Amino acid sequence: MSLIPIRSGSPPGGETERSDAARNRELLLRAARELIEERGADGLTMDRLAERAGVGKGTVFRRFGSRAGLMMTLLSDSEAAFQGRFMFGPPPLGPGAPPLDRLGAFGAERIAYVMEFGELARAADASAHNRFDVPAAVLWHRHIEMLLRTAGVTADPWLMAMSLSSTLDPERLLHAVRVHHVTPERLAESWRELVTRVVSCPGGAAGPPERA
Amino acid sequence: MSLIPIRSGSPPGGETERSDAARNRELLLRAARELIEERGADGLTMDRLAERAGVGKGTVFRRFGSRAGLMMTLLSDSEAAFQGRFMFGPPPLGPGAPPLDRLGAFGAERIAYVMEFGELARAADASAHNRFDVPAAVLWHRHIEMLLRTAGVTADPWLMAMSLSSTLDPERLLHAVRVHHVTPERLAESWRELVTRVVSCPGGAAGPPERA
DNA sequence: CTGCTAAACGGACTACGGTCCGAATGTTAT
């Protein structure tokens, strides 16, 4: 059930882990959760984290690579659960339901996820030039693309999936909710509207469908 | 033809400008363009800029507020031109053409714009928690929303416009082109496909259309 | 020309993410 590791702090990955490394990893994760609880995700700095955990700053970066990596590690449990649900869970999110229903459910779940872990998700994205190439993002993209193809969308499903993914970007969703007071329900409804139109419509402007 | 100022370095805005301020503004803009020419947008740091222009760092931030503000100022000419074209220019981008055609043209133009000024546009967005509230972004959003309404889209045009805007996000577009080697033409084609489906389709899942 | 004042200046300072490398430590073979 582990699936694609979002950003392994290398717990039991690959080879064995030295005992001090394991101890520090636990120390760091615990300190990170404490700090986030106390001051929010934005209040977590790598210096503070190192100090709180009682380790050197280098150790923090050795473990997690970057601040975004740390955030991903903190999210990995819930992220893995989410992945499990949309890949192997019960319909309509999981397999068994029509693709359109699965797409709708996917967006709704993702929106709920962002509402719950939004700060972390945003911090995990932040400043990475490769935020679209992170394993989890690639997986979502492929999932959406697969559903589009299954639903019979033939017009560049890869780019269409990119467009749909962009709609679910944490930063944008949070902005809509926090600044413009859009309810998550309204977001989900709009998402369903969007995917319905994308899936159920024959492309009008389609010239030569295949190019490269 | 000045339209909404993207991020005024306060050239002749409001009151008069002291002569040394005007001189330094010119110095800074010139130095900024030089540096970008030499080392790219990412190679422009505020320290280097200050040094190159021969002014203090404080002066740079006094003028432009932030790095993103500086980038917006650098873009303001071409941005204003773009705005002029889609608001008052000839069809199909400007008024006179059917909304769907205008939407398609809008995306295509925007994509071309990002291909040309992408680095700057990305830098202008970067790290602003309010990047969606910047005047230019608000204007694009309103424009798309207006076109959707004109085209008869009744299902939450505000959010639908947000989704469509997100597709045109510079960071995403550049990523697709640079990492995945998607051609701008393919991006434009996919955009047309998307807006066609959004506009031409009756909503399927629509329950009660109005809520809040 | 002189003096006054509000505005602009400038660069030291802070906070932060990230890097580096000599020192310390656990693991394993003997």
Next chain:
DNA sequence: ATAACATTCGGACCGTAGTCCGTTTAGCAG
């Protein structure tokens, strides 16, 4: 137990965006 070695540790160090405040100066009145 000991020695050898790879791994990890730790914190000084760097580059960057952004702030602060004492100093300078443009513009103007007399």
